[in-house]
Amino acid sequence: xxxxxxxxxxxxxxxxxxxxxSSRMGTAKALLRFDNDPLIxxxxxxxxxxxxxxxxxxxPGQELPPVAGKIxxxxxxxxxxxxxxxxxxxxxxxxxxxxxxxxxxxxxxxxITYLVSLIxxxxxxxxxxxxxxxxxxxxxxxxxxxxxxEQLARGELRPIYLxxxxxxxxxxxxxxxxxxxxxxxxxxxxxxxxxxxxxxxxQRRSATTCTVELFGVPRLLAKTKEISLALPPRATLADVxxxxxxxxxxxxxxxxxxxxxxxxxxxxxxxxxxxxxRDPTLILQxxxxxxxxxxxxxx
Amino acid sequence: xxxxHGRLLHIDLTRGTSLRRDLDxxxxxxxxxxxxxxxxxxxxWAPPGVDPLAPENPLIFASAPLVGTGLTTxxxxxxxxxxxxxxxxxxxxxxxxxxxxxxxxxVDAVVITGRASSLSYVFIRNDxxxxxxxxxxxxxxxxxxxxxxxxxxxxxxARVAAIGLAGENGVRFATISNEGRHAGRGGVGAVMxxxxxxxxxxxxxxxxxxADPAGVAAVAESLRRRSLGPLxxxxxxxxxxxxxxxxxxxxxxxxxxxxxxxxxxxDAVSGEMLTETHFSRRHGxxxxxxxxxxxxxxxxxxxxxxxxxxxxxMGPLCxxxxxxxxxxxxxxxxxxxxxTISAGGTLAWGMECAExxxxxxxxxxxxxxxxxxxxxxxxDAIARREGLGSLLAEGSRRAAAEVGGQSAYxxxxxKGLEMPGxxxxxxxxxxxxxxxxxxxxxxxxxxxxxxxxxxAVDRLSGDAARGVLVAQSEDFAAVMDSLxxxxxxxxxxxxxxxESADLLGKVTGWEYTAADLARAGERIHTMKKLFNIREGWxxxxxWLPxxxxxxxxxxxxxxxAGLSVPELKxxxxxxxxxxxxxxxxxxxxxxxxxLGIAVSR
Numbered sequence: 001x002x003x004x005x006x007x008x009x010x011x012x013x014x015x016x017x018x019x020x021x022s023s024r025m026g027t028a029k030a031l032l033r034f035d036n037d038p039l040i041x042x043x044x045x046x047x048x049x050x051x052x053x054x055x056x057x058x059x060p061g062q063e064l065p066p067v068a069g070k071i072x073x074x075x076x077x078x079x080x081x082x083x084x085x086x087x088x089x090x091x092x093x094x095x096x097x098x099x100x101x102x103x104x105x106x107x108x109x110x111x112i113t114y115l116v117s118l119i120x121x122x123x124x125x126x127x128x129x130x131x132x133x134x135x136x137x138x139x140x141x142x143x144x145x146x147x148x149x150e151q152l153a154r155g156e157l158r159p160i161y162l163x164x165x166x167x168x169x170x171x172x173x174x175x176x177x178x179x180x181x182x183x184x185x186x187x188x189x190x191x192x193x194x195x196x197x198x199x200x201x202x203q204r205r206s207a208t209t210c211t212v213e214l215f216g217v218p219r220l221l222a223k224t225k226e227i228s229l230a231l232p233p234r235a236t237l238a239d240v241x242x243x244x245x246x247x248x249x250x251x252x253x254x255x256x257x258x259x260x261x262x263x264x265x266x267x268x269x270x271x272x273x274x275x276x277x278r279d280p281t282l283i284l285q286x287x288x289x290x291x292x293x294x295x296x297x298x299x
Numbered sequence: 300x301x302x303x304h305g306r307l308l309h310i311d312l313t314r315g316t317s318l319r320r321d322l323d324x325x326x327x328x329x330x331x332x333x334x335x336x337x338x339x340x341x342x343x344w345a346p347p348g349v350d351p352l353a354p355e356n357p358l359i360f361a362s363a364p365l366v367g368t369g370l371t372t373x374x375x376x377x378x379x380x381x382x383x384x385x386x387x388x389x390x391x392x393x394x395x396x397x398x399x400x401x402x403x404x405x406v407d408a409v410v411i412t413g414r415a416s417s418l419s420y421v422f423i424r425n426d427x428x429x430x431x432x433x434x435x436x437x438x439x440x441x442x443x444x445x446x447x448x449x450x451x452x453x454x455x456x457a458r459v460a461a462i463g464l465a466g467e468n469g470v471r472f473a474t475i476s477n478e479g480r481h482a483g484r485g486g487v488g489a490v491m492x493x494x495x496x497x498x499x500x501x502x503x504x505x506x507x508x509x510a511d512p513a514g515v516a517a518v519a520e521s522l523r524r525r526s527l528g529p530l531x532x533x534x535x536x537x538x539x540x541x542x543x544x545x546x547x548x549x550x551x552x553x554x555x556x557x558x559x560x561x562x563x564x565x566d567a568v569s570g571e572m573l574t575e576t577h578f579s580r581r582h583g584x585x586x587x588x589x590x591x592x593x594x595x596x597x598x599x600x601x602x603x604x605x606x607x608x609x610x611x612x613m614g615p616l617c618x619x620x621x622x623x624x625x626x627x628x629x630x631x632x633x634x635x636x637x638x639t640i641s642a643g644g645t646l647a648w649g650m651e652c653a654e655x656x657x658x659x660x661x662x663x664x665x666x667x668x669x670x671x672x673x674x675x676x677x678x679d680a681i682a683r684r685e686g687l688g689s690l691l692a693e694g695s696r697r698a699a700a701e702v703g704g705q706s707a708y709x710x711x712x713x714k715g716l717e718m719p720g721x722x723x724x725x726x727x728x729x730x731x732x733x734x735x736x737x738x739x740x741x742x743x744x745x746x747x748x749x750x751x752x753x754x755a756v757d758r759l760s761g762d763a764a765r766g767v768l769v770a771q772s773e774d775f776a777a778v779m780d781s782l783x784x785x786x787x788x789x790x791x792x793x794x795x796x797x798e799s800a801d802l803l804g805k806v807t808g809w810e811y812t813a814a815d816l817a818r819a820g821e822r823i824h825t826m827k828k829l830f831n832i833r834e835g836w837x838x839x840x841x842w843l844p845x846x847x848x849x850x851x852x853x854x855x856x857x858x859x860a861g862l863s864v865p866e867l868k869x870x871x872x873x874x875x876x877x878x879x880x881x882x883x884x885x886x887x888x889x890x891x892x893x894l895g896i897a898v899s900r
Contacts, residue, residue, distance in 0.1 A: 220574060
């Protein structure tokens, strides 16, 4: 689900760290072709949809394709993520920055939105996935810059040394799975094998599989709690309603208006339990769960 | 006069007298009927600072202009008094044939004061008021009382509203019940019990005269048709119990005294499951086409009515996973005349205190989350006011004050009224609605949750703009509750104020505009607030339980959602501004002038 909330992101920047060595990959990761573009362009496009400001931190002399963002160079190359985060935050215009790297093809928009929504009461919002923090899929308030600077001076190159010193919000696995069930946002490509796997996964995910959960009268009529639907790429809610009416004709007319591919007036739709959506042109993401509930919550 | 009678009946139980008095048409125009009429009468009749359980506290039964017109869902009446649970206004609604009979006895309201010397009931037959002893009915359930009184009076057509054992014993969340329905919230049954009044029986033969009968009939037919369309599919075909599985999935189902917002056994007690395994039949109030009531068959074969709020309160809130246990607890509440929400909320408080080892022990029962036998025994002890039951009969706020220590932290109430089944941390507009409602934690005197379920706002994040939404929702509810029209019909109107103004004009012959009605809603709501201010309301009363502000939700799709103090303050500030009140929530004189409210303050 593409969620663009200008209010939430208005004071934010995005930072892509592109200056790694790419030694195991054998070729510059930022330039790998992905979805017909260099990977860094693919990532920048996703972030540009949310953030008014994008900073790319590159190594001195590193080659980059044309990309819509401000490019800064490490003053001292290869100081690890702490250096990159420092230079990125330093160059950013926003009060906080979502920081990522140039080798993550499957960033989840919903997860980014959620992480950013949590920063208002914290200095750092960092996912904790498979027993470790994910400092390169995290949100940092720019007020941590002085601490980062001191850390660099001491040669402490691991970002998590910072986490204990400020108000850090750890986002646990269960929380993450609500937005990114498989944690693909943290999948970074380090080897040619990773790259091949990513391309294959991308192709598979281009088809949209959604699950519709039924509540109340629709559940009683359909005699099932949920149903999985395979839909074309970039399927909309209207596609879901059409497919559902076809699979469960008992809902047609009563719950779904099949002519217009919308829900009947007595019903409402919620995507992933978070947003009630009235616009049938909403484009769905693979794995989205669509709840069909009574429009009236009285009782 | 059309639609109204222009009279009230005052019954003084101490003296055993009754008197009819005129009601000004200007007052009826301004406050309509039901909750609006009840609120203005309460302000007039209740001595300032009166003890809710004192003889002087008036118990008001108010009829309304649409009652008896044949319009679907309008057979309703209001019960208004000063609440023994909150010390503020208690304005409850009930419905069905008692409402029609109240209209037929030829008054717009019955105001009851005083205290009978022994347990009694009152029989109002048109202009005649009889006082009857009711010692023989002591301890009877409301349902049995109705049948026994009809038999004793030899009046099979009489309609009766009665209290059960809980009302007789002054349980602060006792109800007044008629035909299996209840004026449920705020302890109106305790006020009736304090008057030694077991029941009121009505028998009238008056007609309801409309100014434009053909016009009313046409609207009635249109509303009837709309009431049978997709907008009421839920109420007609599964009932309010449908809420449970939806709320669970959305992380808004208060569970185990609001520790969680999802219930691991939600499927077992869901409305869908109950319908598949226990459904017996549909039922409805008089004059209603929707028939939202669901009767379920319990293990013993008995039918039991169940609504979402009872299901939530006796199920997830108390950690109960067995639908039979929920049906059993609901039956006990019906028979004793107990508000199921406050009963569940107070029991859940007791369970948490017991878990922490600070609840006084009682040899009759133990309270533990999920322990159905303990709940049944506790409900019995509450109604009888025996042992620990006597403490629980005071409601969670007073009980916590008595137990002391940390126990107030687990008392989930607003202004003393226990919270309904809508989790405020994942429904932020509702959070505001609950905090500011004059009745306390109430889901009926506004439908603030509607905004949260609409997609128009972010339900997980509150802001000052919610103030307007809540104020509008309260005014809308005030008009519905004063006309009276059931809320389950609300979505069937295309333009509620315009259509209602037209309809009310056809009933009364008085001209109303949509703006007049919207203003009436604001006036009625303001009157409730004025009563509360006179009875000692303070800004800190518009607030939510500490747990809601201190703990984040631990599970479900809303995991991690909390409600911060600045967020709540921001919403409340926005609400006071939307209302045109001062920053502390008091009503300025200019607002009273604007609304045409003349009261001495």
